[in-house]
Amino acid sequence: MTTGAAPVRQLDPADATELRRTAEKILAAAGTSAASPHLLARVAKSAAELPGTVRHQLRPVDTDDGLFVLRGLHVDDSALGPTPAGWAAAGDGGAVHDVVLLLLATVMGNPIAWEGQQDGRFVHNIVPAPGRETEQTGAGSSVLLSPHTEDAFHPGRAHLLMLSCMRNPDRIATTASGIRRVRLDEADIELLSRPVLPILPDDAYTEARNFDGGPPPPVPTLFRSDDGLTLRFDPAYTVLDAASPAHRAAYERLEHELARVSCAVRLAPGEVLVVDNDLVVHGRVPFRARYDGTDRWLKRASVRVPARRTRPLSEASEHGYGQAAVEAHTG
Numbered sequence: 001m002t003t004g005a006a007p008v009r010q011l012d013p014a015d016a017t018e019l020r021r022t023a024e025k026i027l028a029a030a031g032t033s034a035a036s037p038h039l040l041a042r043v044a045k046s047a048a049e050l051p052g053t054v055r056h057q058l059r060p061v062d063t064d065d066g067l068f069v070l071r072g073l074h075v076d077d078s079a080l081g082p083t084p085a086g087w088a089a090a091g092d093g094g095a096v097h098d099v100v101l102l103l104l105a106t107v108m109g110n111p112i113a114w115e116g117q118q119d120g121r122f123v124h125n126i127v128p129a130p131g132r133e134t135e136q137t138g139a140g141s142s143v144l145l146s147p148h149t150e151d152a153f154h155p156g157r158a159h160l161l162m163l164s165c166m167r168n169p170d171r172i173a174t175t176a177s178g179i180r181r182v183r184l185d186e187a188d189i190e191l192l193s194r195p196v197l198p199i200l201p202d203d204a205y206t207e208a209r210n211f212d213g214g215p216p217p218p219v220p221t222l223f224r225s226d227d228g229l230t231l232r233f234d235p236a237y238t239v240l241d242a243a244s245p246a247h248r249a250a251y252e253r254l255e256h257e258l259a260r261v262s263c264a265v266r267l268a269p270g271e272v273l274v275v276d277n278d279l280v281v282h283g284r285v286p287f288r289a290r291y292d293g294t295d296r297w298l299k300r301a302s303v304r305v306p307a308r309r310t311r312p313l314s315e316a317s318e319h320g321y322g323q324a325a326v327e328a329h330t331g
């Protein structure tokens with residue numbers, strides 16, 4: 001694993017101030033950062049009016065790493081309040097940062113929410129939760145969160161994932177591995193491009209896990225899009241028994257390659273990691289939660305980018321385990 005390799009984009013201090021003020025105004029008018037038509041309409045309008053310099057820093061991911069770190073947002077630790085003990089306790093904690101992230105996400109595309117996750121909010125709180133230390137979700141801590149595509153089980157999953165850092169005193173790393181950096185031979189790519197392996201909903205989706213509207217669809221792990229190789233990968237929730245020994249061996253080689261090219265991103269307050277969810281799998285190293293109000297705290301937004309062609313057309317017929325992504329902005 002390497003460290004410090006992520007491309008950095010520096011936000012102008014004046015732009016950071018503008019983002020903060022805009023978010024404060026929106027929050028004052030909406031009263032909460034929870035999803036509402038009023039909030040979303042204000043965000044859409046304000047995002048369209050942001051300066052060209054902000055837009056430039058939020059241009060699409062443009063390197064084979066498939067990610068960048070945006071630096072320079074304001075986070076005042078003393079004004080933030082204690083880190084909540086789990087997302088359910090977060091409520092409007094750090095709400096102004098939710099709105100800043102929603103503005104940034106709206107510049108990059110169309111933010112999505114899931115009815116069944118974190119009360120349908122468009123910005124999720126990623127904090128360790130007592131009793132859930134060993135989970136393979138953002139609530140976990142003591143175990144390695146293994147590299148995964150976000151919401152890999154679903155055809156409506158995000159194209160971009162944005163992680164905005166509120167605090168991270170122990171400099172705990174998010175990990176990221178780009179498919180364009182791995183070395184695999186043609187035979188492995190061919191095998192892994194076959195739709196063989198079902199990916200089940202993760203533990204954050206209780207309702208989807210009880211879905212009985214059809215068998216889990218087998219999906220390809222790799223896809224050669226017009227734009228280059230992309231992946232859909234979540235070993236912790238993949239039914240590997242569905243594959244032949246040769247297929248499983250290829251899958252294992254891919255896992256090893258992703259580990260080999262993995263880089264560690266230790267987010268600091270005011271930084272936002274943007275990963276292309278079709279090019280990069282992300283995870284998190286294990287850590288010991290503090291549960292004293294000073295824990296690591298990230299805000300997360302998921303974004304769809306209209307007219308992207310990085311996925312197989314066959315995804316359109318998947319049932320998505322009865323879950324539907326809600327788009328923030330329509331029309």
Ligand SMILES: O=C(O)CCC(=O)C(=O)O
Pocket residue numbers: 126137138145150163173174175282283284298300
């Ligand atoms: O905690 C992290 O750095 C990443 C967690 C994660 O996988 C996510 O928020 O989607």
Ligand SMILES: [Fe+2]
Pocket residue numbers: 148149150282
């Ligand atoms: Fe994730």
